[in-house]
Amino acid sequence: MNVRRLIPTAAVSGAVALGLVTLSACSGSSTAADKAADGKLSVVASFYPMQFLAERIGGGHVSVQTLTKPGVEPHDLELKPRQVSDLSRADYVLYLKGIQPAVDDAIKQAGVKNTVDAASLTSLEKHGTEVGHDHGAEDHADHDHGDEAGADPHVWLDPVKYAEVAKGVGASLEKADPDHAADYRKNTAKLVGELKALDAKFAAGLKNTATKTFITTHSAFGYLAERYGLVQEGVAGIDPEAEPTPARVKALQEIAKKDKVSTVFFETLASDRTAKTLAKDTGLKTDVLDPLEGITDASKGADYLAVMDSNLTALQKALGAK
Structure with missing residues (x-):
């Protein structure tokens, strides 16, 4: 896949302290850190198919932000050297490696413990x-x-494979937030049934x-x-x-x-x-x-x-x- 607008290597390494990603595409100006204060699991999703899974499975226990604004072609997403703290402070990151290499790099450098690559949850x-x-x-x-x-x-365009990914996301949310594991299990089962x-x-x-x-x-x-x-x-x-x-x-x-x-x-x-x-x-x-x-x-x-x-x-x- 050809992704044409990547941050130069030097700029990426030099921007870690300044921040790699803008999350202003998400609702309002609140950040992952701000939303964590309400007791919900702060989740960052790379683009819509991941956002949908996080919202449906997480339900009321998560606050989901996405790195990709509505209307932006995900392959063309430009990452700006700002607010790396929003990404690094997230409780949980869900992405799909290989579709947005610039995002892959930013997520890798953020080092969030609960980082889940959807591509690892099914076969490519x-x-x-x-x-x-x-x-x-x-x-x-x-x-x-x-x-x-x-x-x-x-x-995600194959409902069967997407259901496999959904099961893996559900299991990972249970691990990240065991207090609400029963709800994540219930939500996962419902979504898998719909798929x-x-x-x-x-x-x-x-x-x-x-x-x-x-x-x-x-x-x-x-x-x-x-x-x-x-x-x-x-x-x-x-x-x-x-x-x-x-x-x-x-x-x-x-x-x-x-x-x-x-x-x-x-x-x-x-x-x-x-x-x-x-x-x-x-x-x-x-x-x-x-x-x-x-x-x-x-x-x-x-x-x-x-x-x-x-x-x-x-x-x-x-x-x-x-």
């Missing part, structure tokens, strides 16, 4: 621009995978479709594609702003025709220019498939579960669900 796989089931090797041998293949961090129901809804809703292939500008849906027997064809790789090569565009035009693809998906937090250009050149429609890296007013739902329902509806329409 290597995904490129093309991934999914029902692929004959000979059918797609000429597809351009480029150099994007690597450990794909987008595990299981979501998985069942996706499985049933995508079982019978006219095509199994979908094209997306952001190759974030590899785990989802594998889970439900679909084929994700990414315009570029797992970096949402990466530009496709001419060879990749040509290959996608051929794929769209061969696999009866109707739609090119784009996302809410990145430019739709590439999707619209490809759609125009191939006579396809465009629609939103949200990778759920943040919730904004433009999101088709108020939280993870609602947006995933919208994603299911969009996929059913594009794939010709029966």
